Amino acid sequence: MELNGFVIPKGWRIYVYTREINYDPCLYPEPLTFNPWRWMDKSLETKNYFLIFGGGTRQCPGKELGVAEISTFLHYFVTKYRWEEVGRDKLTKFPRVEAPNGLHIRVSSY
Secondary structure, rough: OOEEEEEOEEEOOOOHHHHHHHOOOOOOOOOEEEEEHHOOOOHHHOOOOEEEOOOOHHOOOHHHHHHHHHHHHHHHHHHEEEEEEEOOOOOOOOOOOEOOOOOEEEEOOO
């Protein structure tokens, strides 16, 4: 199969890393800037590239519960606790974020 001038041999698997779509500056200005408010725009859910919870018949049935739970957790984690990285371990960002040696943080109350 040929796609945009590239030949994809028969039998090859094609993986779509939906996470990487979120780093496309054509879709999201300043994608590496921490801006959780960008996701508040409900019109993003109607875009073909918004695949955070999968899509179609394979969309996560717990999407709304997951959003509510993580929002509640992050609110309390950020507003009620102080946290900092310990060790400055390296993170890999492609093809997905990983902390090969773990991500160590110190958490303390305000």
